[in-house]
Amino acid sequence: MADDHPYDFIAVGVGPFNLGLACLTTPLGGVRSLFLDQKTEFSWHPGMMLNGTTLQNPFLADLVSMADPTSRFSYLNYCKQQGRLYTYYIRENWYLSRSEFDRYCKWVAAQLDNVRFHHHVQEIWHDPALPGYVVSGVYGPENRTFQFRSKRLVLGIGSVPHIPECCCPADASRAIHTANYLANKDALQQCGNITVIGSGQSGAEVYQDLLQDSERHGYTLNWVTRAQRFFQMESARLTLELITPDYGNYFYELPTEVKARTLDDQRSIYNGINHSLIENIYDTLDERRHRAALPARLLTNLALSQCERVPESGKWALQFEHAQLGQTYRHVTDGLVFATGYRYQLPSFIEGIRHCIRWDTTGRYAPSKNWAVDHENRDIFVQNVGLQSHGITNPDLGLACYRNSRLIFELTGRDFYPCEARTVFQDFAPGADSGFVQVEHKGSPQ
Ligand SMILES: Cc1cc2nc3c(=O)[nH]c(=O)nc-3n(C[C@H](O)[C@H](O)[C@H](O)COP(=O)(O)OP(=O)(O)OC[C@H]3O[C@@H](n4cnc5c(N)ncnc54)[C@H](O)[C@@H]3O)c2cc1C
Numbered sequence: 001m002a003d004d005h006p007y008d009f010i011a012v013g014v015g016p017f018n019l020g021l022a023c024l025t026t027p028l029g030g031v032r033s034l035f036l037d038q039k040t041e042f043s044w045h046p047g048m049m050l051n052g053t054t055l056q057n058p059f060l061a062d063l064v065s066m067a068d069p070t071s072r073f074s075y076l077n078y079c080k081q082q083g084r085l086y087t088y089y090i091r092e093n094w095y096l097s098r099s100e101f102d103r104y105c106k107w108v109a110a111q112l113d114n115v116r117f118h119h120h121v122q123e124i125w126h127d128p129a130l131p132g133y134v135v136s137g138v139y140g141p142e143n144r145t146f147q148f149r150s151k152r153l154v155l156g157i158g159s160v161p162h163i164p165e166c167c168c169p170a171d172a173s174r175a176i177h178t179a180n181y182l183a184n185k186d187a188l189q190q191c192g193n194i195t196v197i198g199s200g201q202s203g204a205e206v207y208q209d210l211l212q213d214s215e216r217h218g219y220t221l222n223w224v225t226r227a228q229r230f231f232q233m234e235s236a237r238l239t240l241e242l243i244t245p246d247y248g249n250y251f252y253e254l255p256t257e258v259k260a261r262t263l264d265d266q267r268s269i270y271n272g273i274n275h276s277l278i279e280n281i282y283d284t285l286d287e288r289r290h291r292a293a294l295p296a297r298l299l300t301n302l303a304l305s306q307c308e309r310v311p312e313s314g315k316w317a318l319q320f321e322h323a324q325l326g327q328t329y330r331h332v333t334d335g336l337v338f339a340t341g342y343r344y345q346l347p348s349f350i351e352g353i354r355h356c357i358r359w360d361t362t363g364r365y366a367p368s369k370n371w372a373v374d375h376e377n378r379d380i381f382v383q384n385v386g387l388q389s390h391g392i393t394n395p396d397l398g399l400a401c402y403r404n405s406r407l408i409f410e411l412t413g414r415d416f417y418p419c420e421a422r423t424v425f426q427d428f429a430p431g432a433d434s435g436f437v438q439v440e441h442k443g444s445p446q
Pocket residue numbers: 012013014015016017018036037038039044045048054055056057119120121122156157158159202347383384395396397398
């Protein structure tokens with residue numbers, strides 16, 4: 001399949017970020033776009049579609065509302081079209097369940113004729129004669145080849161499950177990550193004991209899910225973290241002001257080393273466990289005590305340093321270093337779940353356009369403020385790869401509409417979705433009208 005007429009832009013990957021971009025682009029006349037995803041249909045983290053899990057953001061963080069509340073692709077219009085607006089209203093369900101968000105996204109994707117699933121992008125190269133890019137790969141069940149031309153690109157391919165480096169590659173391929181949890185849950189529950197490593201939201205969800213069933217299946221359970229405590233995700237209003245366009249713009253201008261320190265300090269905003277889940281886990285643990293249930297331990301300060309699969313038994317031999325006591329501990333477990341997050345992985349198709357892209361000193365993209373990564377800041381844009389450059393606003397669904405509105409500005413030259421002039425009450429640096437006058441420049445910030 002070839003199409004010689006170049007698109008204005010091609011977006012690779014259709015997760016929530018590029019899907020939102022597709023929605024916001026659809027009403028704009030004269031913009032020719034194409035969105036490609038290798039999956040056969042939209043699906044959002046299917047391995048973690050656990051009962052009772054919800055989005056961490058209110059429903060307004062749908063695919064469009066924060067840029068265009070009048071869009072026909074809003075969550076409220078989805079409810080209306082499903083004949084469920086009144087039940088949604090009466091239920092006062094501010095935080096959508098994850099499966100509901102997935103259904104909503106599928107509903108949206110089915111209405112967009114510029115979105116094509118089952119299209120795996122394998123190669124991209126620059127063609128100066130166009131000028132632009134050639135995007136090629138395979139599509140459909142028979143893996144037939146396609147080739148499209150485009151003036152610009154938006155790369156929104158998400159990230160991949162991360163297994164700690166101490167787990168050797170041969171073993172890592174057999175390890176279960178939370179991303180594949182549901183597909184492996186039945187097999188895990190046959191184990192005599194299970195260890196969950198990592199104490200973010202996904203680790204907590206898996207621990208709670210396994211905890212509820214542990215007596216029925218008869219396994220012991222360990223939840224291990226290298227952190228000093230199982231900490232709560234911060235959600236105070238003034239802290240949430242850090243997940244706004246204003247804060248993102250402030251953060252972007254900070255020196256690189258200050259950004260790194262700041263991100264470390266903000267871990268509890270983007271990496272903790274939500275309050276209600278901690279309460280549920282605590283309640284469940286407390287109720288189990290009265291039934292003399294099998295142990296379900298929580299262990300802190302233990303950093304995994306070795307992880308080997310014993311070939312004869314299929315068990316996992318783990319070694320941990322205690323972060324404060326300096327002691328080493330060994331533990332053998334039948335079942336092991338890594339709740340150790342995700343990392344961006346450069347796709348192989350990047351090789352054909354590597355020379356067009358600006359890289360930082362560590363080999364990562366160096367995005368402009370408006371997420372361009374090519375040398376001229378006008379051709380190649382990225383979604384959700386700028387934690388170091390753009391801060392905690394980067395992976396957050398609540399900021400997707402803002403980023404997409406800026407991307408549309410860059411892609412079309414028109415500000416179709418202007419943002420509010422001010423999105424916070426606080427000043428991250430005193431403004432000219434604040435009465436706080438800068439007296440001297442003290443060199444690098446402390
Ligand atoms: C379990 C879980 C729950 C989360 N919950 C929240 C939440 O409540 N609130 C929040 O703000 N954030 C949340 N996040 C973080 C973030 O919002 C999600 O990870 C989100 O899915 C990221 O969207 P994305 O579009 O960047 O990538 P993804 O959703 O990962 O989508 C990327 C897409 O690119 C496609 N792709 C990759 N390579 C190619 C290729 N070569 N060719 C074609 N297609 C390709 C993939 O098939 C995939 O569909 C959560 C993350 C996880 C893991």
